[in-house]
Amino acid sequence: MLELLSSKEYRSGESLAAKLGVSRVAIWRQIEHLKKIGVDIISVSGQGYKIQADFEMLSAVKIYKNLASAGGINKSSIRVSKVVDSTNAVLMRLPPSREQQVLFSEFQTAGKGRRDDEWISPPGGGVWFSLSRCFDSPTSSFSALGLVVGISVISGLQKLGINGLQLKWPNDVVFEGAKLAGILIELRSEVSGPCFAVIGIGLNTNLGLSARRKIDKKVIDISQLSDKHLSRNLVASALLSSLDEHLSAFENLGFQSFRESWRRFDFLLDKELKILCGSRVETGRAEGVDDIGALLLRQGGEVKQILSGHIIELV
């Protein structure tokens, strides 16, 4: 249905029904459902329906073909679903495996954000995916994994000509403070054994009006940052190649080798902040991150190490 609606011309309910072999009532219900889940459908009476003309479905074959280097990613390990609850949740339900698994989905019915927030993931509105990876012997700076994933997102997008992106600790990718992408990492580990991580990335590419209305923060998408149309499959490949490359370097070298990159992209550097740490609020000036990716907060003569927290306000 989405593919049919993305043609340049309007499609009448009748032609959609004939093409898909269903009744016009079924088409009407589908249209209402698509609108409800955040797809911007233009309807013109007498002509029919359409969505943005450049809508492109994700394809595992295209994503694999465009990988800069397949690295540790097998062709068969990339899957694309039309709909799942959450790509992170699906991979977390699988038994831990040494082989990387990658799952993209056009739509997530229960996309998960950090701090149990909902992640709005309308069909075609972004690249929503997760990668599972087994870290055999996590380094002492393993807690900085999310920061490295953030760096990998910026680096992958730079290769597509998207510049000016920054990282807001711990791992929001922002443009002038507006959120472009979020990262959610879920772990399963054994005492002194390997660590199984599911790394979820949500990158906004074409958020329609109805999806934007559901999000209560300043957001931005790729269509606003690139002057040419970027294929979602190409964006997906760029993210995946960069992620694989950065994770391998992180596994071998730890976070130390990424500190310089973090400094370059640090959105919070030298800003006065209010951070929610559990039920405590910490205030101070951000002075970058340390060797394990903790935020350094200057409070008068002291520098406090913040291991986890949520930025509530830039003072």
Ligand code: BTN
């Ligand atoms: C955040 O709150 O900033 C993290 C958002 C992470 C969203 C991605 S979309 C793909 C993966 N599946 C999920 O349910 N969440 C992550």
